[in-house]
Amino acid sequence: VAFAxxxxxxxxxxxxxxxxxxxxxxxxxxxxISGILAVLLGILSLFLISNTVRLAMxxxxxxxxxxxxxxxxxxxxxxxxxxxxxxxxxxGAILASLLISYAYNRxxxxxxxxxxxxxxxxxxxxxxxxxTVLMVFLVFFGLGILLGIxxxxxxxxxxxxx
Numbered sequence: 001v002a003f004a005x006x007x008x009x010x011x012x013x014x015x016x017x018x019x020x021x022x023x024x025x026x027x028x029x030x031x032x033i034s035g036i037l038a039v040l041l042g043i044l045s046l047f048l049i050s051n052t053v054r055l056a057m058x059x060x061x062x063x064x065x066x067x068x069x070x071x072x073x074x075x076x077x078x079x080x081x082x083x084x085x086x087x088x089x090x091x092g093a094i095l096a097s098l099l100i101s102y103a104y105n106r107x108x109x110x111x112x113x114x115x116x117x118x119x120x121x122x123x124x125x126x127x128x129x130x131x132t133v134l135m136v137f138l139v140f141f142g143l144g145i146l147l148g149i150x151x152x153x154x155x156x157x158x159x160x161x162x
Contacts, residue, residue: 001013045092045144046147046150046154047151049147049155050152052088052151053151053155054155056084057081058159078160081156082152085151086149089149090144090148093144097136097141100136101137107126
């Protein structure tokens with residue numbers, strides 16, 4: 001504002017501090033709540049994957065015993081359970097990406113048509129839908145695979161004696 005006012009031939013500079021402060025405050029609250037929810041949902045996902053793999057190991061206990069008896073390596077016994085955890089994480093990532101992408105697309109459409117005026121944020125632009133969908137998918141894909149691997153390893157470490 002000070003820079004704009006110092007420019008020559010400047011008559012008046014409108015600075016909507018109330019709208020700006022509201023946008024910054026809203027963004028900070030959304031970021032904080034989103035971060036807390038992401039951590040909680042990540043921990044929940046980790047335990048759900050771990051319990052699912054643990055149930056799969058319990059149902060295949062006889063197969064694991066036979067594999068041990070015929071001399072299968074430790075990695076050969078653990079690999080199917082790790083792949084199962086990765087598949088669960090990947091499936092969850094796809095479903096979450098689709099849900100978030102749909103919700104963001106709807107919010108983007110509402111905001112660009114009439115929502116900005118209702119919130120007194122008409123000068124604010126959102127990130128494009130294509131970019132957001134791509135970033136959400138990449139982040140969720142990576143996190144889903146990692147949570148699947150870690151959840152499987154937790155279950156294997158506690159329940160599989162190779």
